[in-house]
Amino acid sequence: MQPGQHIDGPNGPNRLWPMGMCWLIALTLVALVQVPVQAQTQAQTQTQAQASEQAALPGDIERLLSGVVKVRMQAVDKARSSATLGTSREGSGVLIDGQGHVLTIGYLVSEAQTIELTTRSGKLVPARLVAYDHPSGLGLLQALAPLDATPFQLGSSKDLALRDPLMILPAGGRDAASAALLIDRRTFSASWEYLLEDALFTSPPTLQWAGAALVNRDGQLLGIGSLLVRDSAGAGSGVPGNMFVPIDTLKAILPDLLARGRRADAPRPWLGLATETVQGRLLVTRVSPEGPADQAGVRAGDIVLGIGADTVASHEQLYRRLWQQPVGAVITLRVLQGPELRQIPVQSIDRMQYFRQGTVY
Secondary structure (H helix, E strand, O other): OOOOOOOOOOOOOOOOOOHHHHHHHHHHHHHHHHOOHHHHHHHHHHHHHHHHHHHHOOOOHHHHHHOEEEEEEEEOOOOOOHHHHOOEEEEEEEEOOOOOEEEEEHHHOOOEEEEEEEOOOOOEEEEEEEEEEOOOOEEEEEEOOOOOOOOOOEOOHHHOOOOOEEEEEOOOHHHHOEEEEEEEEEEEEEOOOEEEEEEEEEEOOOOOOOOOEEEOOOOOEEEEEEEEEOOOOOOOOOOOEEEEEEHHHHHOOHHHHHHHOOOOOOOOEEOOEEEEEEOOEEEEEEEOOOOHHHHHOOOOOOEEEEEOOEEOOOHHHHHHHHOOOOOOOEEEEEEEEOOEEEEEEEEOEEHHHHOOOOOOO
16 A cells, blocks of 8 residues: 655653663664664664563653554545555544644545545544645645644754654554664655655654654654655665654744645646666656546656756666756656657656545535
């Protein structure tokens, strides 16, 4: 179902983790990411066992866990995203204010017909989709009844340092919580016309990543879970982990999402083109049915060589060149289609035009 991801504050008694536990978790995880890949399964099992011991943590852990809810979604009929994401999706969401707004990862709720939240106590609450932001990958919901939960305080992801100890909190309470380290932070680009400038990468991985809360020892929200990745420490590292969207990405756009349902920036042109880098070339692996690239004649198996006169050999080069144009611009792709070199004009659109819209009550 998934596509294909500074610890400021008081050091008083209400911290989520005591200092001794922070050092224990940090030292254990530093050792974990240094072991050979083939030995990681056993080490991760040991680390997960340590994470489960957080049931004994002091402070307001129950109040913190109450702010993570389960998100269930049913897609609209013939949703464009159903082919890759499924018609029913499930993950986590994080309460961020007293008005019932729940932050999650956007692919869980795109093209939603119905959305339901399940609280820590088992209460079922319907929700509506407030905003979906493709540039960040975030989705914003609003519960349509009280959640009886405590909102998370938004932290500062920009000050998070490598090897800082963190907690990953998906829906499911103490048993689902796990300890992790920040392994890397870097630009992340993906096949579905997505680029995140400052993605956060953690390890060891959780298998309940979608919409999970990434928090520091003060219980502040630092990121939202997006992906399971093979190389959290960088290309070729072989260190599995998770990618998180940093919370600072939300802060700049939250007022717009609440007021308008989308960011105020001009939308980016979208082609409906999925590619993978193979031997230094961009191989088309999929085109969105009835999307711009599909209608223009681009096919799976084609090789994208450039946009106009500019050569592109990576996702980042392709997207940065594409996004220099406004929505509606005709993008001329230079494509190797079989033995033939073709110039294919593609009429770009706003991706939101492609989604089928449901009525969420």
